[in-house]
Amino acid sequence: MKAIDYKKKNIDCFAKTKDLRNFDKDTNNFYKSIVIMSKRADQIATDLKQEFQESSHQYATKSDSLEEVFENREQIELSRFYEQMPKPTQLAMYEFENGQVYFKDTTDEE
Numbered sequence: 001m002k003a004i005d006y007k008k009k010n011i012d013c014f015a016k017t018k019d020l021r022n023f024d025k026d027t028n029n030f031y032k033s034i035v036i037m038s039k040r041a042d043q044i045a046t047d048l049k050q051e052f053q054e055s056s057h058q059y060a061t062k063s064d065s066l067e068e069v070f071e072n073r074e075q076i077e078l079s080r081f082y083e084q085m086p087k088p089t090q091l092a093m094y095e096f097e098n099g100q101v102y103f104k105d106t107t108d109e110e
Contacts, residue, residue, distance in 0.1 A: 011086040011094050022097065027105070033096065036103045041092035052082050 023033040059075040086094075095101045 011090055015090075018093070026096075026099075027103075032105070036101060037089070037092045037096050040095060040101050041088040044088040044091050048082065048085070048088065052078070 020030060023037075024030040027033045027036065055078055056075060059072055059078065092101070
């Protein structure tokens with residue numbers, strides 16, 4: 001599976017008002033569109049979580065002592081980077097609006 005680089009997408013992190021009529025163009029049903037975007041947001045969140053965990057393991061400390069508490073600058077910067085990224089719901093909405101989400105409606109086939 002091809003890894004998607006969410007960091008390179010130019011998406012504004014701030015919430016903006018959306019025209020709801022634009023969401024039902026492809027599905028002819030607003031609620032189906034919301035479900036599709038929700039499932040895509042879950043996929044994105046899982047991908048980002050896995051990517052963050054893999055990246056943070058390289059900065060993990062090897063000591064088990066609770067008395068040795070110190071700042072790990074690389075880990076802090078990595079956390080800040082992921083915190084400043086657009087949220088998975090924003091990424092999913094962006095992809096849906098730009099036709100980058102593939103979906104198949106199985107209810108129409110019956």
